[in-house]
Amino acid sequence: MTQYKLLSIGFIAMLLITGCDQKNNGARSVAEAPLAVKGGKPGKGEQVPANLVCMVNDAYMSSAQLAVPFEGKIYYGCCEMCRQRIPSDRKARYATDPQTLEQVDKAVAYIVLIGDKGEVAYFKNKINYLKFRAENKL
16 A cells, blocks of 8 residues: 555656646747737737747746747747647647637637636637637627
8 A cells, every 4th residue: 555655646746847837937938029918918808929828738828938949930838848749749739710610820820818717719810810709709
């Protein structure tokens, strides 16, 4: 029984050490200048700068994320685990446009804050977002 407890504690400790903690530990990206965000924090339904979004967690993070160059584009992640996952996991680089249900590359998407806890959505362009907003009253 004690052996299982030690293994469990070790496993949990490993997850805490290596897992994505949604912080970038002070690292800064080398991305282009971010969009201006009113009052320093975007409201639900506002466009957010790509470099302030963890594209693995699909979450607005409020500070510059780690830039991950891949195939001539820049993606963003919040930690080393995200940095490693982006090049190897297509799902970390692509999302579904909620308006058209098309696959959209997160590196070139129109990104909007849609949730109260930082959730973001990726649209192919601003027109798709405006249609989505009008139909869904975001």
